Amino acid sequence: MAKLYLKSHEWAEIDGNIAAVGISEYAAKELGDVVYVELPELGTEVEAGDELLELESVKAASPVYSPVSGKVVEVNQALEDAPETLSSAADATFICKIELSAPPEGLMSEEEYKASLE
Amino acid sequence: MAKKTPLYSKHVEAGGVMVDFGGYELPVRYSDGILAEHAAVRERAGLFDVSHMGEILVEGHATAYLERLLTNSFSDMAPGRVRYSLMLYPEGGVVDDVLVYRRAEESYLVVVNAANREKDYEWMKAHAEGVTLKDISDETALLALQGSAAKEILSGVKLPEKYYTFIENVDIFGMNATISRTGYTGEYGVEIFLGNEDAPVLWDRLIEKGAEYGMKPAGLGARDTLRLEAAMPLYGHELRREYLASEAGLDFAIKLDKADFIGKTALESIPARYERIGAFVDGKGIAREGTPVFDEDGEAGLVTSGTMSPTLGKAVAMLRVRKERKGKLFCEVRGRKLPLTETPLPFYKRAKQ
Numbered sequence: 159m160a161k162l163y164l165k166s167h168e169w170a171e172i173d174g175n176i177a178a179v180g181i182s183e184y185a186a187k188e189l190g191d192v193v194y195v196e197l198p199e200l201g202t203e204v205e206a207g208d209e210l211l212e213l214e215s216v217k218a219a220s221p222v223y224s225p226v227s228g229k230v231v232e233v234n235q236a237l238e239d240a241p242e243t244l245s246s247a248a249d250a251t252f253i254c255k256i257e258l259s260a261p262p263e264g265l266m267s268e269e270e271y272k273a274s275l276e
Numbered sequence: 277m278a279k280k281t282p283l284y285s286k287h288v289e290a291g292g293v294m295v296d297f298g299g300y301e302l303p304v305r306y307s308d309g310i311l312a313e314h315a316a317v318r319e320r321a322g323l324f325d326v327s328h329m330g331e332i333l334v335e336g337h338a339t340a341y342l343e344r345l346l347t348n349s350f351s352d353m354a355p356g357r358v359r360y361s362l363m364l365y366p367e368g369g370v371v372d373d374v375l376v377y378r379r380a381e382e383s384y385l386v387v388v389n390a391a392n393r394e395k396d397y398e399w400m401k402a403h404a405e406g407v408t409l410k411d412i413s414d415e416t417a418l419l420a421l422q423g424s425a426a427k428e429i430l431s432g433v434k435l436p437e438k439y440y441t442f443i444e445n446v447d448i449f450g451m452n453a454t455i456s457r458t459g460y461t462g463e464y465g466v467e468i469f470l471g472n473e474d475a476p477v478l479w480d481r482l483i484e485k486g487a488e489y490g491m492k493p494a495g496l497g498a499r500d501t502l503r504l505e506a507a508m509p510l511y512g513h514e515l516r517r518e519y520l521a522s523e524a525g526l527d528f529a530i531k532l533d534k535a536d537f538i539g540k541t542a543l544e545s546i547p548a549r550y551e552r553i554g555a556f557v558d559g560k561g562i563a564r565e566g567t568p569v570f571d572e573d574g575e576a577g578l579v580t581s582g583t584m585s586p587t588l589g590k591a592v593a594m595l596r597v598r599k600e601r602k603g604k605l606f607c608e609v610r611g612r613k614l615p616l617t618e619t620p621l622p623f624y625k626r627a628k629q
Contacts, residue, residue, distance in 0.1 A: 190293075190497070191311045193584040194562055194591075196610070212610065214562050216310040216584060217497050238560070245309070 161249075162225065162262060163271035164207075170225040170262060171252070177226045177262070178252035179210065184275055186248035189215045192241045197233040198254055204228065206263065211253065213244065225265055228256040281327035282417050282472040286479050290493050298390030300328040303495035313498035314586040317461050318624075321423030322494035323482050326460075326467070327475065330393030330413040334384040337406035342376065342384060344537055345403055347521065347530040353378050358440040358456055360529050362521050363396065364539025368546055369517040370524070372396050373509060375458060377442055385454075389511050403538065417475030421482060422465030422502075424626075425489040429482065435466060449481045460499060462506025463626055504581050507554060507594065507622035513565055513580045514552055514594060523596070525552040525621070550577060551599050554623060555616040557582070557591035561609045569595050569616065572603035579607060585623055592623045 161169040167185035170177040186192070194214035204210055210224040232255040237243060243251050266274065278296045287294065292303030302325065305313060316322045334342065342350050348361035355378045363371040372392040377385040388396045397411050421429065433448050435455060442456035451474040459465035470478060483493065500510070509515050514524055521530060522543045531537075532544065557563050567579040577597030585592045593616070597605065605616040 190305055191309045193311075193586075194560065196561065214584065216314075216501060216586070217304065219562070219564065 161268055162265035163268065164223060164225045164265060165274065166223050168210075168223055168225045169249075170256075170265065172226075172258070172262060175258045176231070177228065177256045177258055179222075179225060179254055179256060180252045181213070181222060181244065181248050182271070183248045186245050189213060189220060189245070191216050192244045195237040195241045195244065195253065197235070197237065198230045200230055200233065202230045203259075204230070204256065206260075213241075222253065224256065226256055226258055226260075226262050228259040230254050231257045279328075281325055282475040283325045283327060283479050286476055287325065287493075290483075292493075292495060295496070297496055298328050300390060302328060303493075305495040305497045306493050308492060310495070310497035310501065311586050313492055313494035314501050316490060316492040317423045317463055317494055317498060317502055318587055319423070320490035321421060321425040321429060321465075321486060322461075322492055322498065323479070323486060324420040324422065324494050324499055325418075325479070326420050327417040327472075328390035329418050330388040330390060330396065330411065331416045331418075331469070332386045332388060332397060332400060333410040333412055334386060334400075335382060335408050335410075338382045338384050341403075341405060341407045342386075343534060344405075345400065346374070346376065347537055347539065348376070349531045349534050350376060350378060350384070355380050356436075356441055356443070358442055358458055360526075362515070362524075362526065362529055363399065364521050364537070364542075365517060366538055366542060368520045368522070368539050368542030370511070370515040370519065370521050371399050371517070373511055373515055373526075377454075377456065379444065392511060415472060417470055417472050419468045419470075419475065419478060419482070420459055420461075420465060421468065421486075421491075422459045422461040422494075423463050423491070425486075425491060426465050429486050429489050429491060430466070449478065451478060453478075460506075460508055461502040462508070462622065462624055463502075500581075501583050501586055504583055504592065504594065505585050505587055505622065505624035509552070510581060514596070519550070519596065520546060520548055522546075522548040523550040523552065549598060549600075550596050552580070552621075553595050553597060554619045554621040555593050555595055555605065556619055557593060557607070558615040558617055561612060561614050562591045563593045563607045563609060563614060563616070567593075567607045567609060569597055569605055569607045571597075571601040571605055573601075576601045576605060587624050594621070
């Protein structure tokens with residue numbers, strides 16, 4: 159499944175009406191070592207562009223915005239104990255899954271996202 | 277426009293992520309990241325560019341002047357020794373925290389924080405009596421080699437034996453340097469002062485030699501987590517103009533029994549209402565600088581420095597809290613209550629060898 163991107167470096171991988179959400183390799187590299195992931199609570203409703211959760215690197219907390227609108231239906235619990243996975247494998251690591259309440263809008267394709275980083 | 281140290285291009289070459297710190301462009305980390313740099317210092321060694329620190333030479337009736345200007349005592353300090361001291365406002369707040377190097381009977385080097393350098397120099401000039409002051413910061417580079425492997429990396433170089441002592445005119449790979457047994461990490465380590473022109477040469481030599489011993493270049497991020505674990509104060513965080521010096525837990529450097537110094541009357545007449553303590557953050561989350569701290573009765577102070585301790589693997593914080601407080605402390609991070617468990621400082625102490 160192709161990833162779709164927000165300008166603020168989050169990705170969504172959409173399968174049916176469920177979007178897995180993560181951060182881009184670029185964002186992970188910019189953040190430095192992630193030492194804590196504040197996972198959202200199950201059932202949280204978000205609008206695309208809302209702050210979804212916070213990632214703590216050694217230096218600072220950084221917000222992660224939701225690329226889609228919907229309800230959090232799953233969180234990647236493994237990140238509680240191994241937040242460093244986000245630093246080492248951002249593309250392959252989802253943070254949470256969101257059940258879509260509306261079709262995704264205004265997201266970039268991987269190509270467009272990569273071009274935006276140039 | 278931020279200034280560059282003589283090692284700027286070395287940092288960029290090494291993959292340094294550059295940020296503005298105290299008016300200087302310095303690496304917050306290199307490509308391996310803060311955790312790896314932190315671990316390198318704790319286990320082997322790390323090399324820091326601290327050329328942004330200010331250096332001010334004091335000569336003339338220097339001992340009498342520094343006794344009056346600073347909180348620590350220097351008349352009983354032998355040449356070749358270093359002492360930590362505070363410089364205070366008459367109201368008892370802190371101008372800066374400094375290291376004082378006694379070079380000779382009446383010659384001292386005062387090392388100050390980069391961000392405070394101009395303010396300090398003006399303050400020192402305004403209170404100068406019978407001394408000449410010279411700010412040599414712009415000609416002076418400073419490298420910190422910290423960690424137990426530093427000794428091996430510098431084998432063949434004459435090093436000061438005791439903590440907080442220094443040697444001038446040391447030959448280091450053919451260059452002339454002043455080397456002190458000081459640092460900001462809680463590990464064995466040295467700091468090396470030398471001319472700007474020699475700094476890139478020394479940097480390259482140490483990077484090359486250090487690689488055999490697991491040394492890494494380390495940035496400001498690791499410098500901060502290392503000093504926090506070692507509970508060393510940082511100006512602007514634990515120390516400020518608005519905070520009484522007697523509330524910082526640095527009484528070893530405040531000699532109330534000496535004749536007089538700027539701020540002494542204030543410290544003697546105003547009781548300390550706050551204190552600096554350490555705490556672990558229980559539960560999930562990190563308490564960062566500025567986070568309010570509460571006790572049973574309400575607001576009790578704030579977090580002055582906080583991070584995820586790389587060595588301990590848990591969130592730690594230094595707090596400035598009321599001495600009179602009730603019950604268990606907690607703080608609030610993004611609307612969530614995080615309990616704090618008080619713990620003696622420092623969070624980390626190296627094993628004596």
